[in-house]
Amino acid sequence: MNLQDVAKKARVSIATVSRVLNNAGPVKNSTRARVLKIVEELKYHPNLYARTLAGGKSRTLGVIVSNLENPFFLDIFRAIESDAHQHGYEVLVANTDYCARQLVSDVHLMMGRRVTGLAAIVSEMEPALMKELSEANLPVVFYDVGTAGRNISNIKVNYPKGIQKTVEYLHSLGHRRMGFVGHHTELDPLLDRKKSFIEAMKRCSGHVEYGTAADRDGPAGGQQATRQLLETGLRPTAIIAVNDFMALGVLRELRENNLRVPQDVSVTGYDNIRLSEFAVPPLTTVNIPRAEIGHLAFNALVPEGDDVHAQGREFRITPELVIRESTAPPRSST
Amino acid sequence: MNLQDVAKKARVSIATVSRVLNNAGPVKNSTRARVLKIVEELKYHPNLYARTLAGGKSRTLGVIVSNLENPFFLDIFRAIESDAHQHGYEVLVANTDYCARQLVSDVHLMMGRRVTGLAAIVSEMEPALMKELSEANLPVVFYDVGTAGRNISNIKVNYPKGIQKTVEYLHSLGHRRMGFVGHHTELDPLLDRKKSFIEAMKRCSGHVEYGTAADRDGPAGGQQATRQLLETGLRPTAIIAVNDFMALGVLRELRENNLRVPQDVSVTGYDNIRLSEFAVPPLTTVNIPRAEIGHLAFNALVPEGDDVHAQGREFRITPELVIRESTAPPRSST
DNA sequence: TTGAAAGCGATACCAC
DNA sequence: GTGGTATCGCTTTCAA
Numbered sequence: 001m002n003l004q005d006v007a008k009k010a011r012v013s014i015a016t017v018s019r020v021l022n023n024a025g026p027v028k029n030s031t032r033a034r035v036l037k038i039v040e041e042l043k044y045h046p047n048l049y050a051r052t053l054a055g056g057k058s059r060t061l062g063v064i065v066s067n068l069e070n071p072f073f074l075d076i077f078r079a080i081e082s083d084a085h086q087h088g089y090e091v092l093v094a095n096t097d098y099c100a101r102q103l104v105s106d107v108h109l110m111m112g113r114r115v116t117g118l119a120a121i122v123s124e125m126e127p128a129l130m131k132e133l134s135e136a137n138l139p140v141v142f143y144d145v146g147t148a149g150r151n152i153s154n155i156k157v158n159y160p161k162g163i164q165k166t167v168e169y170l171h172s173l174g175h176r177r178m179g180f181v182g183h184h185t186e187l188d189p190l191l192d193r194k195k196s197f198i199e200a201m202k203r204c205s206g207h208v209e210y211g212t213a214a215d216r217d218g219p220a221g222g223q224q225a226t227r228q229l230l231e232t233g234l235r236p237t238a239i240i241a242v243n244d245f246m247a248l249g250v251l252r253e254l255r256e257n258n259l260r261v262p263q264d265v266s267v268t269g270y271d272n273i274r275l276s277e278f279a280v281p282p283l284t285t286v287n288i289p290r291a292e293i294g295h296l297a298f299n300a301l302v303p304e305g306d307d308v309h310a311q312g313r314e315f316r317i318t319p320e321l322v323i324r325e326s327t328a329p330p331r332s333s334t
Numbered sequence: 335m336n337l338q339d340v341a342k343k344a345r346v347s348i349a350t351v352s353r354v355l356n357n358a359g360p361v362k363n364s365t366r367a368r369v370l371k372i373v374e375e376l377k378y379h380p381n382l383y384a385r386t387l388a389g390g391k392s393r394t395l396g397v398i399v400s401n402l403e404n405p406f407f408l409d410i411f412r413a414i415e416s417d418a419h420q421h422g423y424e425v426l427v428a429n430t431d432y433c434a435r436q437l438v439s440d441v442h443l444m445m446g447r448r449v450t451g452l453a454a455i456v457s458e459m460e461p462a463l464m465k466e467l468s469e470a471n472l473p474v475v476f477y478d479v480g481t482a483g484r485n486i487s488n489i490k491v492n493y494p495k496g497i498q499k500t501v502e503y504l505h506s507l508g509h510r511r512m513g514f515v516g517h518h519t520e521l522d523p524l525l526d527r528k529k530s531f532i533e534a535m536k537r538c539s540g541h542v543e544y545g546t547a548a549d550r551d552g553p554a555g556g557q558q559a560t561r562q563l564l565e566t567g568l569r570p571t572a573i574i575a576v577n578d579f580m581a582l583g584v585l586r587e588l589r590e591n592n593l594r595v596p597q598d599v600s601v602t603g604y605d606n607i608r609l610s611e612f613a614v615p616p617l618t619t620v621n622i623p624r625a626e627i628g629h630l631a632f633n634a635l636v637p638e639g640d641d642v643h644a645q646g647r648e649f650r651i652t653p654e655l656v657i658r659e660s661t662a663p664p665r666s667s668t
Numbered sequence: 669t670t671g672a673a674a675g676c677g678a679t680a681c682c683a684c
Numbered sequence: 685g686t687g688g689t690a691t692c693g694c695t696t697t698c699a700a
Contacts, residue, residue, distance in 0.1 A: 002692090002693050002694080003693065003694065004693080012670075012671085013670065013671045013672075014671090014693090014694080015670070015671060015672080015673095015695085015696080016669085016670060016671075018694065018695060018696085019669095019670090019695095021694095022695080024695090024696090025669085025670095025696095026669055026670090027669070027670085028669060028670085031669080031670085043466060045442055045445045045446045046446055046693085046694075047387070047446065047448055047692085047693055047694070048446045048447050048448070048694095049382075049383045049384075049386045049387045049392070049447075049448060049692085049693080049694090050383075050387050050676090050692070050693030050694040050695090051693080051694055051695075052383045052676090052694090053381070053383045053384050053387055053676050053677065053678085053692090053693080053694070053695090054675080054676055054693075054694040054695040054696080055676085055694075055695055055696090056676075056695090058383070068408070068412070069405075069408065069412070071403075074402070074403065074408070078402070078403070078429075081429075090426075090443070092424075092426070093427060095412075095415075108379055109424070111379045112379045112380055112381065112382045113382050113383075114381060114382070114383060132377060218608075219608065219609065219611075219612045220608075223612075248609070248612045249612060251612070251614070252611075252612050252614075255614065274552075274553065274554075275553065275582070275609075277553075277586075278553045278557075278582045278583060278585070278586050279614075280585070280586075280589065280613075280614035336676090336677050336678080337677065337678065338677080346686075346687085347686065347687045347688075348677090348678080348679095348687090348688095349679085349680085349686070349687055349688075349689090350685085350686060350687075352678070352679065352680085353685090353686085355678095356679080358679090358680085359680090359685085359686095360685055360686090361685070361686085362685060362686085365685080365686085380677085380678075381676085381677055381678070382678095383676085383677080383678090384676070384677030384678040384679090384692090385677080385678050385679075386678085386692090387676090387677080387678070387679090387691095387692045387693065387694085388677075388678040388679040388680085388691075388692055389678075389679055389680090389692085390679085390692075
């Protein structure tokens with residue numbers, strides 16, 4: 001079923017049908033009506049492949065994220081998708097599982113799809129890919145990795161600042177033994193988070209001890225990492241998780257060890273995902289405005305977006321501490 | 335940048351380049367190597383629109399779900415996506431937010447994309463759409479709605495059975511006042527769940543009371559619905575949530591009312607999403623094998639899949655009760 | 669206001 | 685083994 005079929009049945013040329021379907025060019029009202037009726041009857045749907053091939057523009061955005069299962073990424077994706085649909089764009093998603101090789105292959109797939117713009121919300125990167133993208137003729141926006149350039153926008157959250165605020169807050173409550181739970185510490189951005197923690201600890205006045213552990217992203221990983229942390233013998237009075245999703249697992253492992261939160265151990269997350277409010281107890285965390293990031297990303301890719309001058313720019317976001325019930329002064333100082 | 339460019343630079347015809355790129359037909363090794371080198375140099379990526387238009391087959395699957403934010407749907411989507419990638423297929427996702435109108439428009443979009451197969455993992459439906467799809471020449475698989483047919487496969491979970499098991503279990507523990515928390519009760523499948531609850535309650539021997547409430551899908555909705563339930567004056571000793579995602583909110587509202595789980599109130603979910611284990615306390619729930627459903631869906635769409643005879647079939651899944659820590663006998667009988 | 673025809677960038681068949 | 689070319693379904697001039 002194609003334009004031809006519709007044209008024949010409507011006794012017009014395919015050019016006319018095309019005009020009707022695209023509201024382009026002048027068409028007599030009666031003709032338009034007739035065509036539309038046939039389209040309806042035949043349940044004709046245009047072939048977007050042919051359309052894109054002929055038209056040149058795909059009106060498709062590519063979004064690549066590290067872990068779609070983590071609500072943090074899902075939220076950003078959904079924000080982009082929502083903006084996109086509102087502006088008549090489609091969105092292709094891909095998941096890398098924090099694997100740079102996967103990222104490269106995903107990017108190439110998207111380029112094959114001739115995406116109009118590419119958002120890479122990822123923590124992993126490949127220098128060669130960075131170079132290729134910077135030379136490509138395609139609006140790109142990164143979150144967490146890369147640097148801004150001609151066609152490349154960049155959104156970065158000041159993670160160290162958030163971690164610092166968290167550590168200072170816990171220290172001010174009286175915590176002197178803290179643990180850090182992370183994941184994928186072989187990746188620069190995640191390694192930086194861990195380093196920020198260590199530096200913040202070192203800047204603390206007085207005697208402080210700390211330990212770190214890592215496992216995969218997610219509640220199960222958070223639980224596993226916490227187990228490691230507890231086994232070291234360091235008896236942390238506070239545990240800082242690199243994100244809320246992992247913090248969920250921290251909470252569970254603590255509970256299984258009959259450690260109460262926050263009475264025995266304080267816990268903090270990062271991201272402020274919706275779920276963090278539904279944790280038990282509700283998580284003290286650091287807010288990252290995911291919807292805003294999604295909008296920024298969209299505007300950076302689509303010039304028609306609200307902000308015309310968004311392309312090739314660098315955005316910095318300063319996160320804010322959100323204090324809820326998972327933190328408190330330590331029970332007894334030892 | 336296209337085949338032509340590569341062909342010119344490699345001093346061969348576009349036909350040869352095409353053969354190299356597709357590993358189709360015979361090509362001299364030296365020629366192949368040369369072409370491949372040029373492709374690399376030029377960073378050429380084939381235009382998938384042209385490819386699909388010419389080749390006829392898109393190797394793209396469409397997946398439509400009701401609420402991607404609910405891990406239940408996300409898990410199914412990821413299972414399908416994983417199978418798809420392994421077989422060289424791509425996947426397009428769309429979200430309906432339980433809105434039938436949105437479903438219709440999503441389906442049409444996918445048809446425009448000439449998807450090779452369509453999976454509709456949704457609770458809403460439009461009779462006209464059902465008809466259109468059943469007449470279409472496209473493998474389709476439904477979850478939760480619709481009926482099997484020539485080109486339509488169907489995956490159904492025996493929800494009533496799971497609800498019945500849950501109610502019977504709670505009743506056997508001694509619960510006599512129970513509440514049901516659902517969402518979108520205007521949609522048949524969801525209404526059926528509620529009805530199943532009511533019927534199961536009525537089948538219980540002895541005097542039982544019950545109430546139901548509904549709000550939107552998700553923790554916030556679960557919390558809100560629970561609030562309604564508590565305000566009715568029915569003091570339920572057990573609350574059955576239509577899914578785990580909402581149960582998370584039930585847990586929270588109970589906690590805010592200083593009601594302990596399971597001592598004061600037992601809570602059950604449905605789906606057995608990963609998160610249900612990380613709830614506090616870990617949720618008693620009903621397992622639905624999401625990965626298996628994803629595989630079934632994929633095989634129903636792609637004949638090359640493991641199961642050749644999967645198309646047009648009907649699959650029924652019987653869910654199993656998973657008892658964890660959110661359920662216990664009621665404290666005191668009143 | 670409408671139609672004819674030239675691409676868009678691949679695939680695949682048929683010669684050579 | 686390789687090259688020429690019809691074809692896929694649509695958009696978009698250019699004439700009529």
